[in-house]
Amino acid sequence: MTFAGERVARTRRILVGGTVLVAVAAGLAACSSEPPGPDSATKALAAALTSGNFAKAPFAGGTADASAATAARTAAYEGLAPWAPQVAVVSTTIDEQDKDLATVTLGYTWDVDESDADWTYETHAKLARDDEDVWHATWSPSLLAPDLVAGEVLTVERARADRANVLGAGGAVIVEPRLVHRLGIDKTRIAAPEQDAAARELAGALEIDAEAYAGKVASAGEKAFIEAITVRDGDPNYDVAALAAMPGVNDVTDTIPLAPTRQFARPILGTVGPATAEIIEKSDGAVSDGDLTGLSGLQRQYDAQLRGLPGLTITAAQADGTAPRQLYTVEPTPGTPLTTTLDVGLQNAAESVVATIAPASAVVAIRPSTGDVLAAASGAGGEGMSTATLGQFAPGSTFKVASALALLRSGMTADSDTTCPATVTVDGRSFTNFPEYPTDKLGTIPLRTAFANSCNTAFISARDAASQDALIDAAGSLGLDPHAALGFPAFLGDVPGDSDGTDHAASMIGQGRVLASPLGMATVAASVARGATVVPRLVVPADGAATQEPTPDDTASSGEPTDAPRPIVPLTADEAATLHQLMRGVVTEGGATFLLDVPGDEVAAKTGTAQFGEAGNLQNHVWMIAIQGDLAVAVFVDVGEYGSTTAGPLLEQFLRAAQG
Template identity: 80%
Template sequence: MSFAGERAVAGRRLVGGGIALVLAAVGLTGCSPEPPDPTSATEALAAALTSGDFTKAPFAGGAADVTAATAARTSAYEGLAPWQPTVTVVSTEVDEQDEDVATTTLGFTWDVDESDSDWTYETHARLARDDEDVWHVTWAPALLAPDLVAGEVLSVERTRADRANVLGAGGAVIVEPRRVHRVGIDKTKIAAPEQEAAARELGRQLGIDSDSYAAKVLGAGEKAFVEAITIRDGDPGYDLTALVGLPGVIEVPDTLPLAPTRQFARPILGTVGPATAEIIEKSDGAVSPGDLAGLSGLQRQYDAQLRGLPGLTITAAQADGAAPRQLYDVAPTPGTPLTTTLDVRLQEAAESIVATVGPANAIVAIRPSTGEVLAAASGVGGEGMSTATLGQFAPGSTFKVVTALALLRSGLTADSDTTCPTTVSVDGRSFSNFPEYPTDKLGTIPLRTAFANSCNTAFISARDQATQDALIDAAGSLGLDPNASLGFPAFLGDVPADSDGTDHAASMIGQGRVLASPLGMATVAASVAKGSTVVPQIVVPVEGAAAPEADDETSTDDPTETARAAVPLTADEAATLKQLMRGVVTEGGATFLQDVPGDEVAAKTGTAQFGEAGNLQNHVWMIAVQGDLAVAVFVDVGEYGSTTAGPLLEQFLRAAQG
């Protein structure tokens, strides 16, 4: 059917993607298909502006407009990379006087930072319908940004936000801007033929790779300053005056976010420095070349929270910078402080103690009532690794706290008899006690005596009363959760599920494939002190703060078991375990702790052999509780827990008393 006479449409309006028709039909004698509206054309245009692919854009000028639009968009937006806009159709209006003409409003959204606010604006496109009822768009640069004209490009200027401090217990400032000296070769201060020799000499003086640094100097621009090292103000390890006296060497004063000392919880807190190419690439525009960024540790994990949001000024100008127009401006938003539970005084005390020990070592202190980690110090023998929180070592006899819990759950009491022979054989393998085990504590002895004197053979002899599953449950009750997610890189402990025979026997005394970190064993002690399972905490979460970066160092390499239901630790169980640990101080291997000031101390020693037969060495441990303090001390290679780790523990407990 058809209209009688000419098409007579008095008005047509398309709003928000929908059409409202007002028909004033003259001589209407039937119906014909309604001419197409501009919806498909406007949606195609929005999609093209979003993607940059204009091949399907409904341009009136055809291929020529496609080429012009593609080139203009690439040029205009290049300075905003890697950002890209999302473009939607806001509304479309058909001219009330001419149904073949329409105007569409396009909404642009640019996600320019990590806040909930975006840069938004609108542009307008003119459309016309041809004789074949096809809608076409008139191309113009102003489709890309408000009032954009040919040759104009967009650019962004960033203003760095103030990086927030890292705080400790009680709001104490740990990491804050501190003076540093950037030392390097200024190529304008020395003749070109002498630059390589000068770079090598500076490298030699600093103990860095001279070949690499010399190549860096030679490859830099002729007026470049090529930094070799950043030195903390007052660092006694460097003679700044002597360094700047070398040919071509200068120092540039600056500030960097730093802890009180170079060693202060460094493996945990991490470092801050110029953003790497990898960090910049992964940031989706949030970090730019020259920005400071967290390079490791908590500084890296919580970088988004700490760095805040940069100030942004987006302008449109000719390619040569002429006639700039401001399109968007937002002030920088300072970062949000990262609050940790570290107690500055206790951390410094722990750092001073671990600094006296050559092999990898650690001291971890936890407040049992809250789970707050008060100190977590790692010695330099760990070569930069956080031995305190990520170390994975056999815990030796400190694990007997776990084994004792499993035995108590099997029906034993502290006074139940156990058998402590000189040796015990399991499937042909002989287990013995440590060489200086007291002979008067052999034979049939109560569990409390076997625990106090750390009788290996007594615990192994009781292996049938504590299955491997019972050990896993007991470990979980005391906080050794292999799947724990704590908000910071950490490993607590892991007890293998597939152990029997000699492997299960070794598990009973914390050897074989049982693993724990100093943080994990401090958690065990803390759980005993609290009377319920403790979950350690270093980072205090901030509501609404940016989510931390994922970190691959937060769990075991290959947990032996998926998450299983936790078995609660009861107050009575914990009380008995604490009595057993107190016995180690009153009658066992830690009597030297009896005169430590303050509340009475309960402890457990630990020694775990490792290495090849004939060349065995010992991991040595001690854990202790005193009032609302739980401590673990670990040394990678030592004599015994009581003789190597014990004195370090005593120093720390005395320091903790102030």
């Protein structure tokens, strides 16, 4: 291999030693094109520095330089994983004195956080063209980072940003740092032979798995603190002082983001804790070991917004940490608060309503004028799932609001006659009314009476006037849109499009394959109250922030819609006014007269009971929905007697609490 300086010397010898050869060389030069520039080599060098694959890097030292570059790059960047740089050619300058020499400026871009700002810098490489017109670069560690020398590596130190609060209606603080007690065995406080017994005693007091906890204590280091439980300060269920006084137990105080109570919208808001290995791996370097992150619910979905951006300091130093040089620093950026529409008072009232209900249960309240979700409480029977927003249950007779709308659109009025027999048979299947249905409301009765008393057979008898498509359109007009994207994990409702015969008959009374959530049925009531289709809102997007999609884990239980999206047929004010009258009739003359004396604006409501389970062991989902002023409410209990007798008292309790 001969470089430019050597080629110049050889040319001079030829000029001195042979005029004929000079003439030939001169003639060839006159006919040939300009020798190639260094662009191909500089692009190959930038690509190699980006990928870390130096097999085709244009180094003068060939494979030896490639091996050295590979080893140096791996060692230098290991402390920045999983980040990797993008390297591009910024400029190339040919030496004015020697056209066979050049300098290339390489621009580095590191995407080190989720902001638009990146860590950028430039390095420089020397190139020379050999006698075969091939350009080669000189390898140096300084190609990797500014002034980097052999043996230096890059490391990053993070400074955690302040996690932002979760706010409710009116800017009320819902989730904020609150004092907690981390209780566990501190192995420096108790002799080794006594640690197993101490661990088991603590586990017994906390009613956790003693064998598993004792195993953790045994496997931990000799000076380890092994946390058994985190208890919020003031939790009446735990005597922290007594627990801390047990042998070997340490009480480590800390603060973590918490809602006002353990139950407060927990399935929706989610929890915060140390980042899991899965979260760290999926974060592309945004989250590291020891960071606090959202683990579920809105805390996880909006984690990037809430946690802010960590402060970063990137340093170059020898592998043993000596001679450090700071290359880049950025201060932490606090998180941006997540604003929800939850009303603290109403959410607490809803939590109180479901607090003692054993089966899965929910209370949802919406402000019809805005669509804001004011409360969404899920009882403990849901085992941590947000029954309020993700539950999928047959809505029973509360769905008759949609069926009534479909009948109104077919030309019926509230005073149109319907037929309410004791039994109606469709394709061999018999449908009846609930056992306590008033016998004096059988026979030919107006639609308003059939609605007020929830006559199943009347709605089923009128099924030919309301096709399945008409039911789907009516449900959509009332807000039961299976394709709605709400900015939080939610299921509203779904009416299958392929129902006929007995399945269509069942759809008329909210059974069969019709599904809805408590949120969905509260939306139905809200749409009636507003006089237009309501889209529920729980999260208020931050200024300039994109709506975050729910995580797969949070949406897994929401299911897939049975049909493709279809246009929403607008609900008219006149339609809503008639539906409101029908719902008021449930209170004045139907199954919800117990709501007549609720203080405040008059109440309009609808009861609902939906059978489920195996024949011979049928049970009832029970519902009630109601409207009072600018408030729409849905109450649900997974297993109960009837809507009026099980869900009704819970609804009344909530409405009275809402009045203050």
